[in-house]
Each structure stands twice: as structure tokens, then as C-alpha cells.
Amino acid sequence: MSELRSQPSRQTVAVIGAGISGVCTAAHLLKEGLSVTVFERSSIAGGIWHYDDRVPGDSPYPSNTPSLGDYEVSQRGQFSYVTPPSEQRNETPQNQTFRVEANNYLSDLEVHFSPPGPCYRGLRNNVPTYLMKSSLGQWPEGTEPVVGQRDVENYVQGLAEVHDINNQTLFHTRVDEVKKTHDGSKWELRSVTLEKEELGVRFTERLHLFDRVVVASGHYNMARIPDITGLKEWKTRFPARIIHSKQYRNPQRYRDQNVVVLGAGVSALDICRELDGVVNKVYQSARGGQFDLPVSLLPSSTRRVPEIASFILDNDERHQQFPEDGQHIPGKIALKDGQVLDKIHHVVMATGYITSYPFLPHLHSDTAPITEPGEYLVVTSDGNMAHNLHKDIFYIPDPTLAFVGVPYHVVTFSLFDFQAQAVARVFAGRAKLPSQKLMRHEYERRVLEKGLGRGFHSLHQEGKELAYVRELVEWVNEGDVHGEGRNDCNMKGHTEEWLAGYYEMKAKTRGLFPGRGSKSVAEDTTLRN
Numbered sequence: 183m184s185e186l187r188s189q190p191s192r193q194t195v196a197v198i199g200a201g202i203s204g205v206c207t208a209a210h211l212l213k214e215g216l217s218v219t220v221f222e223r224s225s226i227a228g229g230i231w232h233y234d235d236r237v238p239g240d241s242p243y244p245s246n247t248p249s250l251g252d253y254e255v256s257q258r259g260q261f262s263y264v265t266p267p268s269e270q271r272n273e274t275p276q277n278q279t280f281r282v283e284a285n286n287y288l289s290d291l292e293v294h295f296s297p298p299g300p301c302y303r304g305l306r307n308n309v310p311t312y313l314m315k316s317s318l319g320q321w322p323e324g325t326e327p328v329v330g331q332r333d334v335e336n337y338v339q340g341l342a343e344v345h346d347i348n349n350q351t352l353f354h355t356r357v358d359e360v361k362k363t364h365d366g367s368k369w370e371l372r373s374v375t376l377e378k379e380e381l382g383v384r385f386t387e388r389l390h391l392f393d394r395v396v397v398a399s400g401h402y403n404m405a406r407i408p409d410i411t412g413l414k415e416w417k418t419r420f421p422a423r424i425i426h427s428k429q430y431r432n433p434q435r436y437r438d439q440n441v442v443v444l445g446a447g448v449s450a451l452d453i454c455r456e457l458d459g460v461v462n463k464v465y466q467s468a469r470g471g472q473f474d475l476p477v478s479l480l481p482s483s484t485r486r487v488p489e490i491a492s493f494i495l496d497n498d499e500r501h502q503q504f505p506e507d508g509q510h511i512p513g514k515i516a517l518k519d520g521q522v523l524d525k526i527h528h529v530v531m532a533t534g535y536i537t538s539y540p541f542l543p544h545l546h547s548d549t550a551p552i553t554e555p556g557e558y559l560v561v562t563s564d565g566n567m568a569h570n571l572h573k574d575i576f577y578i579p580d581p582t583l584a585f586v587g588v589p590y591h592v593v594t595f596s597l598f599d600f601q602a603q604a605v606a607r608v609f610a611g612r613a614k615l616p617s618q619k620l621m622r623h624e625y626e627r628r629v630l631e632k633g634l635g636r637g638f639h640s641l642h643q644e645g646k647e648l649a650y651v652r653e654l655v656e657w658v659n660e661g662d663v664h665g666e667g668r669n670d671c672n673m674k675g676h677t678e679e680w681l682a683g684y685y686e687m688k689a690k691t692r693g694l695f696p697g698r699g700s701k702s703v704a705e706d707t708t709l710r711n
Contacts, residue, residue, distance in 0.1 A: 201229020238297035248565035251540030412493030445532030536565035614661035
């Protein structure tokens with residue numbers, strides 16, 4: 183069995199991220215009696231549901247390699263503080279402080295240190311609130327099934343407050359590196375905290391030691407920008423006219439103009455719906471991928487078009503200057519079927535995100551192909567999945583490192599809460615992990631069944647999410663060395679009430695996806711729950 187079979191009391195655990203995954207994980211760890219420190223680079227709990235009028239800086243066009251994450255200085259930025267990996271440093275100080283006089287640029291500096299998330303003003307949940315909940319707390323009585331962003335944010339922050347997570351959290355603190363100590367007995371975590379001062383900010387670098395680490399940093403940090411012919415030139419020439427959906431906030435800036443939205447997932451659908459009735463024309467470009475949402479969900483004002491082949495700039499000398507407000511971009515967009523789109527004012531790249539854990543550089547390879555992760559890498563050059571995780575949670579070579587929030591196409595609040603409970607019981611010594619050999623065998627069987635890539639973490643197929651939770655609960659309870667078979671100590675699975683609501687949701691959305699079984703809009707969600 184794993185070395186996590188029996189643990190002394192008051193083990194120390196670092197939780198990276200204070201969204202729903204991090205809050206649930208920290209709360210369940212505290213309930214099991216462990217010592218918890220949460221690291222959150224923004225100012226507040228809430229994760230992707232926290233709305234910020236400020237937008238993150240531009241990502242590189244095309245995307246950077248996955249190991250860099252969104253820690254790089256963006257094209258807009260003048261300030262950022264990124265500490266080099268410890269092996270590139272001459273010394274490893276316990277604490278080190280740097281000051282930057284940046285009173286006039288304070289907001290920009292904060293944005294680059296902790297880029298705002300993808301939440302836009304009109305964001306609403308598309309999974310009913312009666313399903314989208316944690317075992318840690320109910321929604322306020324009378325909450326509607328569909329609510330606005332602020333209500334969801336309040337729910338997450340309410341959980342953090344009730345379970346004393348805020349007092350365990352280092353806000354404005356970014357994790358720059360996590361690695362094992364030389365003797366392998368602890369995890370060494372290097373953090374940087376941003377603190378405001380009268381004339382600017384102070385950055386304080388600290389080293390911490392932990393017995394366990396949980397990564398709960400979410401999916402939506404590093405924007406994926408495809409390498410399409412001419413796109414980089416368009417972005418360089420007209421930077422404010424081409425954005426990633428992470429930078430989208432509201433439809434008003436696009437009023438009466440023509441917009442191209444790349445992508446056919448949930449974010450693309452939401453943006454098309456928000457633009458409806460505000461803009462002149464919307465073109466949604468789709469590649470025809472496995473997880474494209476059907477055309478029937480688009481507003482009638484949106485026209486779906488094929489994949490983009492290239493972005494073309496006009497050669498006319500009169501169009502070399504930046505177009506004024508209301509003027510279209512001097513160029514055309516060629517589609518792969520030969521069609522051409524012109525008189526376009528804005529382009530929104532709803533092209534998803536790259537799997538990236540920049541604070542774990544030793545578990546990244548920006549050169550290894552997806553087919554060659556070996557037994558130790560978590561992220562390969564494609565950034566499409568997390569490798570070598572048992573049940574999408576425990577790092578097989580060393581399960582003192584765990585991840586919560588990896589699966590896609592699930593009712594996230596609920597499923598991530600189950601994952602958090604499993605992590606807490608394992609780290610507390612209540613549940614037994616299989617041997618490394620058995621974990622490896624199960625993982626390799628999943629690879630053979632599902633293949634590699636983003637779909638590896640998808641639980642969209644009928645019954646898969648429910649089966650995942652059921653198997654997780656059964657495994658945890660079988661090895662509960664403290665519960666001794668008592669039902670009051672067992673980890674509880676989905677309730678009958680929750681299952682009834684889940685099946686009702688599926689019945690309402692069945693038929694929207696011909697040829698894809700009972701797949702629902704809710705199961706296709708990648709941001710909204």
C-alpha cells in the first residue's frame with residue numbers, strides 16, 4: 183500500500199487556489215484535523231466566479247509553451263515579478279523583499295501579478311443551483327435554479343467564511359515553485375506576496391515546508407491561442423480588436439459592429455448570445471470538433487461558418503494606419519471552404535485554455551509529445567491533459583501531491599466536493615490508496631479505453647459522472663480505518679433528491695445532440711458551473 187496508509191496527526195497541507203475546488207478541499211482537510219494553508223494570488227475567494235472589470239493582459243499569439251502558464255509579462259505590461267526556479271538562483275533565502283515604486287501603474291502591476299479570470303458581467307450558471315452545490319452548505323432558501331455571477335460568487339465566499347477558510351488563506355500570494363526537499367521528506371513551496379505601500383508595492387518571497395500539497399488552481403488560466411496564418415499580424419497591427427474570451431466583459435463595446443467568434447464551446451455560445459441584438463453581425467467559426475455545441479443553440483442573428491484558414495491584411499496604403507472607432511479592420515478572413523469574411527470590426531478567440539501548472543516545472547516538458555509522458559510528467563508539450571494521476575486526483579509516483587478539479591463536462595461544484603472529501607480522508611490516513619503498481623495499472627487501462635487528450639478527463643458520456651462518484655465513494659469507505667463500518671462516518675454519495683434533479687435536467691436537454699446519446703448542455707459546460 184501507499185505510504186499514505188497511516189499518518190501522524192496535524193500533517194501540514196498547502197492548497198493552491200481559493201476557487202470552489204480549493205475552498206472545498208481546505209474545508210474538508212480542516213474537518214479531518216489537518217493543518218491547512220491556502221495560497222490565493224487574487225484578493226478574494228471565488229475563483230472564476232469573481233468578477234473584475236479589469237482584464238488580463240494579452241497572451242502571446244500563438245500561445246506560449248505550457249510550462250510558462252500565465253506568469254509571463256504580457257504584451258501590454260510594464261511590470262511583473264516572476265522569480266526564477268531555485269536551481270537558477272545563487273541562493274535560497276528564507277525571506278526576500280523587493281520594492282517597486284509604481285504608484286501610477288499600481289492597477290497594471292496587480293493585473294500582471296494576478297491576472298483577472300474569465301468572468302464576464304452577464305455570466306450565469308447553466309447547471310441548476312440545486313445540483314451545483316457542495317456538501318458543505320446549501321444555497322439560501324428561495325434561490326432560483328439559474329442565477330447571476332454575483333450569487334454564485336457569494337455562495338463560494340459564504341462557504342469560505344463559514345468554514346474559516348479565509349483565516350487560513352494567504353491572499354495576494356502567488357505560488358512560484360513547488361518541489362520536494364533534497365531528502366524527499368517534505369514539499370518546499372516558494373511563494374511571492376504582493377503588498378501595497380504608500381508609494382507602490384512590496385514583493386516578499388517566502389519559503390514554506392509542507393507534508394502534502396493540493397493543486398486546485400483550475401482550468402482557466404492560460405489562454406489557448408491557435409497558430410492560424412496571419413493571426414499574429416492582425417493582433418500586432420490591431421491589438422485592441424483581437425481578444426481572447428478571458429478578456430471579454432460585456433457586449434456594449436461591440437455595438438452595431440461585425441464580430442467573429444472563434445470556437446463552438448460554452449464560452450463562444452454565451453458570447454454569441456450576449457452579442458445578439460447589440461451588434462450588427464456575428465460569425466461563429468467552428469472546426470466541427472467532438473464537443474462543438476449544436477447550431478440550434480445559437481441565436482438566429484449568429485451565422486456559423488467553417489474553420490478559419492487565414493487572416494489577410496489589405497495591401498492598400500490608405501489602410502496602413504490604425505482604424506478609428508467604428509471602422510472595420512482593413513483585411514479579410516479566409517475560411518477553409520473558400521468563403522471570405524470582410525468588414526470585420528472585432529475577433530474574439532473563444533478557443534479554450536491550456537493545461538498548465540507553472541509552479542511545478544519539473545512535472546512539465548515543453549518538448550515531450552502527448553504520447554511520451556513517461557511515468558513522471560504531468561503536462562506535455564500540447565497542454566491538453568494532466569498525465570499520471572490516479573482517478574484524476576493523486577500523482578501516482580508520489581501521492582502526497584494531489585489535484586482537485588481536473589475532470590471536464592461535469593457538475594463541477596458537486597464532483598469537486600467529492601474529490602476534496604477523498605483527498606482529505608486519504609491525507610488524514612482514514613482511506614487507503616492502492617499500491618503504486620495497482621494505481622499505474624488502472625491509469626494505463628483508462629488510457630487504452632479513452633485515449634490521450636482533453637477527452638481523457640471528460641465524463642460526458644451517459645452514466646460516467648455518476649459512476650465516477652460512486653466508485654470514489656465505495657473505494658474511500660472500504661478503506662476507512664477510523665469509521666470501522668459505521669454509516670455515520672462513511673463518505674456519502676449522491677442523494678436521491680440530487681439524482682432525481684440530475685435525471686430531470688438530462689431529460690430536458692436530451693435530443694439537443696443527435697448521435698451523441700443523452701449528452702446535455704450541462705455536461706458540455708466548461709466554465710459556467
